[in-house]
Amino acid sequence: MSEQAGTLVKSDVADAPLVIGGHSFTSRLIVGTGKYGDNPTMVRAIRASGAEMVTVAVRRVDLDRSKEEGILHHLSPNEFFLLANTAGCYSADDAIRYARLARAAGFNEWIKLEVIGDQATLLPDVAATLEAARTLTGEGFKVMAYTNDDLITALRLEDAGCVAVMPLASPIGSGLGVVNPYFIREIKRRLEVPVIVDAGVGTASDACVTMEQGVDGVLMNTALAAADDPVRMAHAMRHAILAGRLAWLAGRMPSREIAVPSSPTKGMLD
Amino acid sequence: MSEERHIRIHLNGTDREVDADHTVRTLIESLDLHPSLIVVELNREILSRDLYEKAPVRDGDTIELVHFVGGG
Numbered sequence: 001m002s003e004q005a006g007t008l009v010k011s012d013v014a015d016a017p018l019v020i021g022g023h024s025f026t027s028r029l030i031v032g033t034g035k036y037g038d039n040p041t042m043v044r045a046i047r048a049s050g051a052e053m054v055t056v057a058v059r060r061v062d063l064d065r066s067k068e069e070g071i072l073h074h075l076s077p078n079e080f081f082l083l084a085n086t087a088g089c090y091s092a093d094d095a096i097r098y099a100r101l102a103r104a105a106g107f108n109e110w111i112k113l114e115v116i117g118d119q120a121t122l123l124p125d126v127a128a129t130l131e132a133a134r135t136l137t138g139e140g141f142k143v144m145a146y147t148n149d150d151l152i153t154a155l156r157l158e159d160a161g162c163v164a165v166m167p168l169a170s171p172i173g174s175g176l177g178v179v180n181p182y183f184i185r186e187i188k189r190r191l192e193v194p195v196i197v198d199a200g201v202g203t204a205s206d207a208c209v210t211m212e213q214g215v216d217g218v219l220m221n222t223a224l225a226a227a228d229d230p231v232r233m234a235h236a237m238r239h240a241i242l243a244g245r246l247a248w249l250a251g252r253m254p255s256r257e258i259a260v261p262s263s264p265t266k267g268m269l270d
Numbered sequence: 271m272s273e274e275r276h277i278r279i280h281l282n283g284t285d286r287e288v289d290a291d292h293t294v295r296t297l298i299e300s301l302d303l304h305p306s307l308i309v310v311e312l313n314r315e316i317l318s319r320d321l322y323e324k325a326p327v328r329d330g331d332t333i334e335l336v337h338f339v340g341g342g
Contacts, residue, residue, distance in 0.1 A: 032342025042340065057341025060282045060334060061308065063301060070307055070337040087341050101336050104309045104316045172342070199342075221342025 013246060018217055020194050021110070021142040021163030023081070027052050028211070029241045030083065030196065032221025036230065039074040045224050046080070048234035053081040055112055055219070057088070058098050058105075077107050083144065085112035090125070092132040099136050111136060112166070112198075112219075114146040122172040126153040130160060137161035146198050149183040151190060158193050165191055166198035166219060169210055173222045175202025177209065184213045204233075204240035211244025212252070277329035288327065295322035298335065309336050 017024040031051040036042035046054060056071050075082075084102030086095040092115060099111040113133055117125030124147050136143050137160055144164040145157045154165045167187055170176035177200060178184055188195045194216035201207050201220045210218050218241060227233035275290035288297060294317060298305050310317040311334040317325055327333070 033340040034342045036340065055342055056338040058309075058336050059339045059341075061301075061303060061337050063282055063284075063335070071340050072307055072338055082338070084338065085341055100316055101309050101311065102338075104318070105307075105338065106319070219342075 025052050028217035030219040035225040045230040045234040048231050050238045055083045055085050058102050082107050083112050086114050092128040095132040110142045112144050133160040149180045154187045164194045166196045168199040169197050170200030172199040177206035188214050204236040207240040208244035280332040292327040294325040
């Protein structure tokens with residue numbers, strides 16, 4: 001019996017789960033929760049993305065608002081795996097302080113470590129990131145470290161005990177896509193821990209190209225939150241991540257700069 | 271001694287006058303916040319939740335009340 005067009009044979013698309021720090025995820029997409037126009041749209045977009053892990057930030061409660069609503073009024077920690085970040089920190093000490101506060105919230109000991117080195121580009125301060133990573137892993141944190149697309153730093157972060165290393169595709173919020181696919185591939189080739197590309201993905205093709213480099217996953221926020229229709233874009237990203245992953249697993253044809261006919265050259269009519 | 275004693279604390283970056291008899295827990299509740307969703311840093315040290323009830327708020331304390339917000 002032949003299969004219907006478009007029938008999904010599950011074994012044809014089988015993939016191993018993404019395992020980070022002993023925790024297994026089906027989705028290779030991790031999404032942020034910032035910058036959405038409203039909370040209901042954020043929740044719908046995140047559900048549409050299929051992401052299981054979502055990032056959150058640690059901030060002061062705004063006491064001037066009569067009824068402050070933190071993110072947990074909208075996103076249930078039972079539905080999503082919370083990954084708190086140290087976004088906005090410019091020193092190792094600040095990042096460590098934020099990480100400890102995040103852990104004290106009582107959900108888990110995971111942290112997305114981010115130490116920014118420059119306000120204009122938001123590029124990471126890799127020396128401070130490494131310093132903070134060593135301290136935090138020593139305190140039992142599971143550290144997923146945001147870093148530059150620099151192989152040596154990535155190797156040092158792995159040595160420091162990070163459960164995942166997260167090189168940028170391009171600057172945070174830029175939407176420029178992967179500016180240096182060669183270095184992303186090189187980092188993936190050399191590291192044993194999962195490599196998650198974090199920051200810079202702008203649209204579905206960027207996500208797909210990123211996954212085609214062989215990395216384990218992608219973390220994005222602005223690409224969804226700043227789309228005209230975040231929910232529709234979230235669907236697009238879910239497909240793009242899957243498409244890129246499958247293409248990587250499938251193994252692409254060699255590219256060459258000459259044409260090769262697809263149809264037989266023999267058997268042509270006189 | 272006056273009945274309405276107040277103390278001055280530095281709360282989330284702002285100086286505030288609050289009642290002198292607050293514990294951390296009653297302070298949080300007086301601000302209409304849920305203690306279970308808040309993390310407290312008292313004079314740069316994280317205060318574990320089981321201590322909210324007992325920990326007194328003292329004149330000159332620096333207190334940070336933080337929680338999770340949207341972020342990437």
